[in-house]
Amino acid sequence: xxxxxxxxxxxxxxxxxxxxxxxxxxxxxxxxxxxxxxxxxxxxxxxxxxxxxxxxxxxxxxxxxxxxxxxxxxxxxxxxxxxxxxxxxxxxxxxxxxxxxxxxxxxxxxxxxxxxxxxxxxxxxxxxxxxxxxxxxxxxxxxxxxxxxxxxxxxxxxxxxxxxxxxxxxxxxxxxxxxxxxxxxxxxxxxxxxxxxxxxxxxxxxxxxxxxxxxxxxxxxxxxxxxxxxxxxxxxxxxxxxxxxxxxxxxxxxxxxxxxxxxxxxxxxxxxxxxxxxxxxxxxxxxxxxxxxxxxxxxxxxxxxxxxxxxxxxxxxxx
Amino acid sequence: xxxxxxxxxxxxxxxxxxxxxxxxxxxxxxxxxxxxxxxxxxxxxxxxxxxxxxxxxxxxxxxxxxxxxxxxxxxxxxxxxxxxxxxxxxxxxxxxxxxxxxxxxxxxxxxxxxxxxxxxxxxxxxxxxxxxxxxxxxxxxxxxxxxxxxxxxxxxxxxxxxxxxxxxxxxxxxxxxxxxxxxxxxxxxxxxxxxxxxxxxxxxxxxxxxxxxxxxxxxxxxxxxxxxxxxxxxxxxxxxxxxxxxxxxxxxxxxxxxxxxxxxxxxxxxxxxxxxxxxxxxxxx
Numbered sequence: 001x002x003x004x005x006x007x008x009x010x011x012x013x014x015x016x017x018x019x020x021x022x023x024x025x026x027x028x029x030x031x032x033x034x035x036x037x038x039x040x041x042x043x044x045x046x047x048x049x050x051x052x053x054x055x056x057x058x059x060x061x062x063x064x065x066x067x068x069x070x071x072x073x074x075x076x077x078x079x080x081x082x083x084x085x086x087x088x089x090x091x092x093x094x095x096x097x098x099x100x101x102x103x104x105x106x107x108x109x110x111x112x113x114x115x116x117x118x119x120x121x122x123x124x125x126x127x128x129x130x131x132x133x134x135x136x137x138x139x140x141x142x143x144x145x146x147x148x149x150x151x152x153x154x155x156x157x158x159x160x161x162x163x164x165x166x167x168x169x170x171x172x173x174x175x176x177x178x179x180x181x182x183x184x185x186x187x188x189x190x191x192x193x194x195x196x197x198x199x200x201x202x203x204x205x206x207x208x209x210x211x212x213x214x215x216x217x218x219x220x221x222x223x224x225x226x227x228x229x230x231x232x233x234x235x236x237x238x239x240x241x242x243x244x245x246x247x248x249x250x251x252x253x254x255x256x257x258x259x260x261x262x263x264x265x266x267x268x269x270x271x272x273x274x275x276x277x278x279x280x281x282x283x284x285x286x287x288x289x290x291x292x293x294x295x296x297x298x299x300x301x302x303x304x305x306x307x308x309x310x311x312x313x314x315x316x317x318x319x
Numbered sequence: 320x321x322x323x324x325x326x327x328x329x330x331x332x333x334x335x336x337x338x339x340x341x342x343x344x345x346x347x348x349x350x351x352x353x354x355x356x357x358x359x360x361x362x363x364x365x366x367x368x369x370x371x372x373x374x375x376x377x378x379x380x381x382x383x384x385x386x387x388x389x390x391x392x393x394x395x396x397x398x399x400x401x402x403x404x405x406x407x408x409x410x411x412x413x414x415x416x417x418x419x420x421x422x423x424x425x426x427x428x429x430x431x432x433x434x435x436x437x438x439x440x441x442x443x444x445x446x447x448x449x450x451x452x453x454x455x456x457x458x459x460x461x462x463x464x465x466x467x468x469x470x471x472x473x474x475x476x477x478x479x480x481x482x483x484x485x486x487x488x489x490x491x492x493x494x495x496x497x498x499x500x501x502x503x504x505x506x507x508x509x510x511x512x513x514x515x516x517x518x519x520x521x522x523x524x525x526x527x528x529x530x531x532x533x534x535x536x537x538x539x540x541x542x543x544x545x546x547x548x549x550x551x552x553x554x555x556x557x558x559x560x561x562x563x564x565x566x567x568x569x570x571x572x573x574x575x576x577x578x579x580x581x582x583x584x585x586x587x588x589x590x591x592x593x594x595x596x597x598x599x600x601x602x603x604x
Contacts, residue, residue: 031460055456055491063449063483070453073438074461075381078453093443094480098450102430102440 001217002192004210006174012204013111013168015147017042019154020079024050029075030158033068035061035082040170041111043081061086062094068106069098077158078106084113084167085126092132099163100136107157108133109166113143114254115282115299116171116204116292125287131259133165134232140164140185141232143253143261145206147175149229152183160185167203169254171292174207186230188238194224197310197317198242198249202228202261205252205280205301212306223310234264240273248276248313252306254296257281276316278309320364322540327600328405329359329539333570334597335401335414335604341590343418346426349580350472351398353503353536353565357470358402360542361388365550367465368406376407378435386465387454389439391447392472392501393427394582400424403436404604411604445478447471448498452488455496466553470499474506477515488558489528496558497549498529501536503567505578521562529560536563571596 023030024046031053032046038056047054055071057064061082068078080087087110088095099106115125134141140162144150150168157164177189191206192213201209206227213223224242228235243249249269251262262279269275282299296302332355340346362368366386369377390399397417404411409423416422423432427442439450451469458465475481488496500520508514521531530552534545549559567581568574571593574585585593 052460057483057487058490060480060483060487062445062480063452063487066446066449066480066484067453067456067487069439070450070455071457073381073387073450073454074383074457074463076457076460094446094449097440097443098446104439 001194001213004176006176008175009172010147010175011170011172012144012147012150013040013170014042015144015150016109016111016154016168017045019151021045021049022155023158024053027077027158029077030079031055031071031076032079032081033057033064035059035064035086037082040083041081061091065091065094065106065108066098069102069104072104072106079109080106081109083124084110084129085124088129088132088165089126096136100139103138104163105161107164107166109154111168112170113167114169114204115287115295115301116169116254118170118292118295119289121289122286127256127282127287128259129167130231130253130255130261134264138162139232140230142185142230143167143203144229145203145227146173146177148177148179148181149183152181153229156183156185169204173204176207176210186233186235188235189227189229191225191227192223194222194246196222196246197224197314198246199223199225199252199306199310200228200239200249200261200265201225201252202231204254208301208303209252209306211303212310215303215307216310221310221314228261231261231264234268236268239265239268243269243273243275248317250278250280250306250309250313252280254301255281257283276313278313280305280309322543325359325363325539325543327598328363329355330570330598331601332359332398332401332405334594334599336397337571337585337590337593338603339397339400339414339417340584342415344584345418346397346584347394347582348397348585349505349567349574349578350392350395350501350503352571352574353567353569354395354470354501355398355570356539356542357499357536357563358398360539360546361468362402362406364543365546366468370407374407376435378408380438382438383461383463384465387438387467389447389451389454389467389469390428391441391469392444392475393441396424396426396428399428405601408436409434414604444472444475445480448481448484451496451498452484452493455493456491458495464495466495466497466550468497468499470501473500473502473504473511473517473520474514476500476517476520485524485527492556493558494554494556497553497561498558499561499563501565502562503565505567505581507578507581509578524560528557530557532559532561534561534563536565537569
């Protein structure tokens, strides 16, 4: 089992900001829009270096999404940015008609996804965004796991032609992936190989899955941990290859169970390889105020929950 | 182009509109007829567009170096399709497929079927002006001094997003944008002043910082004159809003003066009565 350590924690949104700064220097067609949340989205460096390529929309997300769609007509690659709640749920119809159905090369890049924005509470803690975005035909959905991966994903989505939803978050989390890694959209990353259970994790839950793997190892269980950073298109081959080997699986995400990564995996398993699947995710509930760590514990989105579900999946496999 | 020639084209476009809607027994003839003169004035006279040597139109999505038009009130697709076909984007015979299965001429315009001339899907209201603003800002970044036109309905002004865009365009000095509101005073449930009173739209847009112009949208001479004036004004730091007065159903007497023909198709008898009022100038498809 490969051992992962970290020397630094950073927020994934800062990885986005670093990616945007890099794109500003290398790709003249990249432009950014923001709905009055420049600081939260870590866009300061991009704006300072490329003021003519930044569009402040004010608190008007519907307008922002459709302006982004218009900017693609003329060859621009717009990144429309705000909090995940306002960049998906609030503007679903704008994304549906003017971006997805219109085949526009818009990147919807959103911070503060999930419970871990913390104290602001449920009005801001969207847990349905992955589901809404993945249902749109042609939409790519990416939820990177740390600073380095978010930076790499940001750079990669600018090269990809087509609409993308890039989801990241507010809290500082361990940096455990390689700097300057190659990010391949739709290609899962095997964090650790194992033979007893497959743990498919995305976003902030990947580090928790690594911790869960260590706890399981102490119990004599050899867990395979796979980072699904691209939820759509899902790397079905990676999912099937792993579950064919382990015979059972756990999904882990900071999202409603309904409509999330786990459901995408379930569809693959139902169609191609029946096996027990346990979900780590929010169970049909809104969030609430609290610190990120308190919330992740209360809603069962941590290493302990992954361990519990892994044991359950193995028991079902063996029953 | 001569005004009489443009009027002749508009007559053919009106024939195309009622024939399209009649053939599939669905669609929106009222607003389409009302806006026929504007779209003919734009595509046959005022817009700078790229043509092939044989007179057909060049279409590429980015539209660099040419004027762009966006239809925000996508339900008046029959007039858009007719004008695109008659101006050379695709064969007029394709108008016969309007709203039928496997057609590129969907009920509301879409890029999804790669129909030449369409750059954005529209139908869900309130989004087109924002899209046009983005396209206009892309032109500025590209150093392209051509214009972007967008048409909205007056009922569409009920949508909140319209006012987000209304605030944005003057703030960002999007002065290569010419927006037009089809001020026909009607929406599906009745007169706009009964359904949701817009009151003085000109004063509202002026307060946001727009240059306001007025147009009689069913007087071809005025259409061409006001569009030319709007181009003349562009580049002065302000977007332009044209309040275009039209009659819903214009050109077909029994469809005028009511919201009744917003989304209703004529029967065989009504089609014949409508066509009798509209000279066939370019040949029916």
